Amino acid sequence: MNKVTPRILKGFRDYLPSTMLPKQRMLDRIGQVFESFGFAPLATPALEYADILLGKYGDEGNKLLYRFLDNGERDVALRYDLTVPLARVIGMNKSLPLPFKRYQIAPVWRAENPARGRFREFVQCDVDIVGCPDLMADAECLAVGASVLRALGIERFVMRVNHRKLLSALLRRCQIPEGEPALEVLRVLDKLPKIGEPAVRQLLETENHLSQAVIDDIFAFLKLDPKALNDWFADDPEGLQGAKELNTVLQLLADQGLADKVEIDFSIARGLDYYTGMIYETFLLDLESIGSVMSGGRYDKLISMFGGDEIPAVGISLGVDRLFSALIELNLIAEQPSPSQVLVTIFDESCRAQSYAIASRLREAGLPTELYLGLDKLKKQLKQADRNQIPFVVVAGPDELAEGQATVKDLASGTQERIAIEGIADHIKNAINSKR
Amino acid sequence: MNKVTPRILKGFRDYLPSTMLPKQRMLDRIGQVFESFGFAPLATPALEYADILLGKYGDEGNKLLYRFLDNGERDVALRYDLTVPLARVIGMNKSLPLPFKRYQIAPVWRAENPARGRFREFVQCDVDIVGCPDLMADAECLAVGASVLRALGIERFVMRVNHRKLLSALLRRCQIPEGEPALEVLRVLDKLPKIGEPAVRQLLETENHLSQAVIDDIFAFLKLDPKALNDWFADDPEGLQGAKELNTVLQLLADQGLADKVEIDFSIARGLDYYTGMIYETFLLDLESIGSVMSGGRYDKLISMFGGDEIPAVGISLGVDRLFSALIELNLIAEQPSPSQVLVTIFDESCRAQSYAIASRLREAGLPTELYLGLDKLKKQLKQADRNQIPFVVVAGPDELAEGQATVKDLASGTQERIAIEGIADHIKNAINSKR
Numbered sequence: 001m002n003k004v005t006p007r008i009l010k011g012f013r014d015y016l017p018s019t020m021l022p023k024q025r026m027l028d029r030i031g032q033v034f035e036s037f038g039f040a041p042l043a044t045p046a047l048e049y050a051d052i053l054l055g056k057y058g059d060e061g062n063k064l065l066y067r068f069l070d071n072g073e074r075d076v077a078l079r080y081d082l083t084v085p086l087a088r089v090i091g092m093n094k095s096l097p098l099p100f101k102r103y104q105i106a107p108v109w110r111a112e113n114p115a116r117g118r119f120r121e122f123v124q125c126d127v128d129i130v131g132c133p134d135l136m137a138d139a140e141c142l143a144v145g146a147s148v149l150r151a152l153g154i155e156r157f158v159m160r161v162n163h164r165k166l167l168s169a170l171l172r173r174c175q176i177p178e179g180e181p182a183l184e185v186l187r188v189l190d191k192l193p194k195i196g197e198p199a200v201r202q203l204l205e206t207e208n209h210l211s212q213a214v215i216d217d218i219f220a221f222l223k224l225d226p227k228a229l230n231d232w233f234a235d236d237p238e239g240l241q242g243a244k245e246l247n248t249v250l251q252l253l254a255d256q257g258l259a260d261k262v263e264i265d266f267s268i269a270r271g272l273d274y275y276t277g278m279i280y281e282t283f284l285l286d287l288e289s290i291g292s293v294m295s296g297g298r299y300d301k302l303i304s305m306f307g308g309d310e311i312p313a314v315g316i317s318l319g320v321d322r323l324f325s326a327l328i329e330l331n332l333i334a335e336q337p338s339p340s341q342v343l344v345t346i347f348d349e350s351c352r353a354q355s356y357a358i359a360s361r362l363r364e365a366g367l368p369t370e371l372y373l374g375l376d377k378l379k380k381q382l383k384q385a386d387r388n389q390i391p392f393v394v395v396a397g398p399d400e401l402a403e404g405q406a407t408v409k410d411l412a413s414g415t416q417e418r419i420a421i422e423g424i425a426d427h428i429k430n431a432i433n434s435k436r
Numbered sequence: 437m438n439k440v441t442p443r444i445l446k447g448f449r450d451y452l453p454s455t456m457l458p459k460q461r462m463l464d465r466i467g468q469v470f471e472s473f474g475f476a477p478l479a480t481p482a483l484e485y486a487d488i489l490l491g492k493y494g495d496e497g498n499k500l501l502y503r504f505l506d507n508g509e510r511d512v513a514l515r516y517d518l519t520v521p522l523a524r525v526i527g528m529n530k531s532l533p534l535p536f537k538r539y540q541i542a543p544v545w546r547a548e549n550p551a552r553g554r555f556r557e558f559v560q561c562d563v564d565i566v567g568c569p570d571l572m573a574d575a576e577c578l579a580v581g582a583s584v585l586r587a588l589g590i591e592r593f594v595m596r597v598n599h600r601k602l603l604s605a606l607l608r609r610c611q612i613p614e615g616e617p618a619l620e621v622l623r624v625l626d627k628l629p630k631i632g633e634p635a636v637r638q639l640l641e642t643e644n645h646l647s648q649a650v651i652d653d654i655f656a657f658l659k660l661d662p663k664a665l666n667d668w669f670a671d672d673p674e675g676l677q678g679a680k681e682l683n684t685v686l687q688l689l690a691d692q693g694l695a696d697k698v699e700i701d702f703s704i705a706r707g708l709d710y711y712t713g714m715i716y717e718t719f720l721l722d723l724e725s726i727g728s729v730m731s732g733g734r735y736d737k738l739i740s741m742f743g744g745d746e747i748p749a750v751g752i753s754l755g756v757d758r759l760f761s762a763l764i765e766l767n768l769i770a771e772q773p774s775p776s777q778v779l780v781t782i783f784d785e786s787c788r789a790q791s792y793a794i795a796s797r798l799r800e801a802g803l804p805t806e807l808y809l810g811l812d813k814l815k816k817q818l819k820q821a822d823r824n825q826i827p828f829v830v831v832a833g834p835d836e837l838a839e840g841q842a843t844v845k846d847l848a849s850g851t852q853e854r855i856a857i858e859g860i861a862d863h864i865k866n867a868i869n870s871k872r
Contacts, residue, residue, distance in 0.1 A: 004487050006527030006742035014525050017476030017538055024477045036799045038776035038806025040453030041460045045557050046482060051440050068504035071547045089450050091442030097823045099809060102453055111507045121481050134810040255789040306442035340474035353691040363472045370474025373535060374570040387533045
């Protein structure tokens, strides 16, 4: 076998244990919050027939697909998000009871140009409610998102909401045709937080061929005071409907004590083609520069693209990797190289079986415990605890074992104590609790 | 946007919530057991440069890779297992402290011919110990595997162990050259449980061109009484070394009370090229026909293929999907459509805010609780609980709310009771506990 230089693809990452351990904790916590609202997990394949994904994310999205011919000459692609595969599942399983509340935590792949914070493989955490037209579903997606952020220790965030019907009414008012031309304008507006107003104005002029008057009108709307909304769309029933729905969702969030976490922002556009109703993005007030950490909206027509009747749907997606970076930057998460709370050393071969028994006892008591693997000098064994930040070490030599005891070292305080073997787990648990 | 028929690739599966929910519980439990032994999570990309994976799994493995040119004309492939990416990570991160104990739970892709129980995408759960030559590491991999099976409710299983050094000594004795010819024979022997002795004998004759005498000699060894091992290899130091190591690992497992869970089986060959020491497979005594559910071994030379010195390594991999099927067949897992323990209904719009408050209170008490999304008739709301097997329903109408109460229905018993709102969580928890 030939030697190969180990290397990783550009835009892809390894998560080594010291970062993956807190990330895994975060993912577990997110899943728990989703389940606490009654969302159930769904798993779909990484690979789909390409035509399932094509045409759902705009021309740019089509180009970003990892698409290839498989060994059987099938045209396949890695999933680009978790929403279209969900729509495919609903299309294939007509007998699923509705509303269908699912979550999925899984990687997606996009052949983007890698940049700071932008990767070609990243994890999405999605909740969606399929089959419920009631705006309570929209509000629930925002509420579960807010609960996730709070569960992760984030209180200072804002969910900015808008409505595709308002944007449609705006574009109609500007006499921009429905369909692809309107979607192209929305995709440009979606770049606003990234590239700023002057660049967006320029794109609207050069790419979308809009007049200065129209561009001014668009920006007047983006900065509109929400109170003036009904006047603005006085003659447009779709606009008025959008305004009404937006206010209803705000009220439903206020009913849940979330009034201060949500605000209207007419500049939220969302780049994806399939939204039809409420759309939202979420920003961390202490780290707004990293962009939206959680976004989504209502997409009532996507599922019917896979045949059958229109089925309403609404969802929200967490950008976990971005959120994880934010938590580290905000000191809400610390690196941790090992899950072990205890290292049980091996004094010598004669004591090994009893060390096994002690480790097993500690695990049964719920303490992650690793055993030193070998018969090295105690000093070397202790170094392993130090290196992996394992807070407690158990040393069980022949003298101690003869009395049914072992020595427990607390590496942080430098203290040690001889304890009866059956009391070690409680001793360590008490020490952990008293440090918290 | 054109309508597309929703369909899924052959050999790939969706896990709908009723099966994914228990599967997710199983994966969480497996991760917990891994961490209880001090293994920390590692995440690697789904895609690797093809040459990282090529040549590690034999010619057949090379052909089964999902390999393609990406948009940047890079030759890439989806990972085939979790072991080679681990070796790549070690090769790229020379400063990682050793021993490095990691687990990874993630899908892998193989373009196999789909058959009953054989899929093109399946989840692997691996633990590996890198950088520890001591046989305690081999024993720990088996011990953590045994703990996983027990944590999943399986007591009747057997781990069958063998040693590549014994197989090497056997093939040397049969004058089969080292390297590819020897590996080809091992790959054929690995098929024994699937295709049986006559078919293996025929392959050894027609494909490997072995004489009847040699084939007889091989089968005599495969059926050898372990007690006769030292005699058989009396003149072969590598064979004797393998025998000694095998006995040491058996002793280390006996020290952990696992003597009855492990046995020597010289017919265990493992198809993968990279093993160098102990190899093992695990069978469920009540469902042996599904094949090995957990297997692995020592591979001391793989990591040096990515440059640098040889670094010893040993690991074990759980075939989660196979194990999950087994657990369903053995009635150790039941389908479950929703994680919700409680459905909170909405009596009418005036009661909605208080229903939100009740749901939020139940979630805070640790009860997964979903709220009915809409203002439908109560009968329709109750049907949703029934359909999703949600055991408890809370009804909070104006009369009850005026007294700070709500009605809790136990759908299994058909009973209902009016309870003060602050006592609902405890009431339901007690009812759940009394049913267990």
